[in-house]
Amino acid sequence: MKIAVASMGETLDSNVSEHFGRCPYYIIVDGDDVHAVKNPYVAHSPGQVPEFIKSLGADVIISGGMGRRAVEIFKEMGIRALTGARGTVRDAIKNIDNLKSEPCERSEDHA
Numbered sequence: 203m204k205i206a207v208a209s210m211g212e213t214l215d216s217n218v219s220e221h222f223g224r225c226p227y228y229i230i231v232d233g234d235d236v237h238a239v240k241n242p243y244v245a246h247s248p249g250q251v252p253e254f255i256k257s258l259g260a261d262v263i264i265s266g267g268m269g270r271r272a273v274e275i276f277k278e279m280g281i282r283a284l285t286g287a288r289g290t291v292r293d294a295i296k297n298i299d300n301l302k303s304e305p306c307e308r309s310e311d312h313a
Contacts (some may be wrong), residue, residue, distance in 0.1 A: 205298075206255050207291045208265035212238035214292040222265035222283075223251040224280050229236040229291045252304065253299055264294050273303065288290060 207229045208219035214236060219225030227238045239258060243250055252275045255263050262282045276283040284301035287294035294301070 203261045204230065204259050205262045205295060206230055206252065206258060206260035207287070207294055209291050210239070212294075215290050218264065218266050218287040218289065218291055218294050220266035222263060222268045225265070228258070231291075231295060232259075246301070249275055252279060252281070256281060262298075264298070266268070277303075291299060 208222040208225035209227045209229045210217045210219050210225065212227055212229070214229065214231075216227070216229070223241075223243065225241055227240055230237055230239055241251075242254065252263075252272060255276070256279050260281060263276060263285060264284045264287050266285065266287055268283055268285050273283045273285075283303055284298065285304055286301050287297075
């Protein structure tokens with residue numbers, strides 16, 4: 203299972219980003235292979251970031267928060283979108299079973 207985590211930095215010890223589409227990096231974890239990929243979008247249109255994550259071959263995307271439309275787009279693509287992650291990327295991966303596939307309700311942007 204290949205996992206993409208929205209991250210504020212380039213390592214497993216970086217904090218998970220609150221917003222999947224506005225993070226500076228995605229940490230890609232595939233077994234023992236771990237690498238950072240810079241987010242190519244400063245601003246994005248609906249569907250752009252999910253297409254990018256799909257192009258990376260991810261089966262799962264983890265972030266602090268994500269809007270309803272993005273969750274639906276990922277689902278249509280066969281990618282599991284998990285939200286509610288806190289702490290480091292390492293923590294998020296370790297606690298993957300405690301995350302939910304729900305849009306966040308913390309901001310109007312994600313309502």
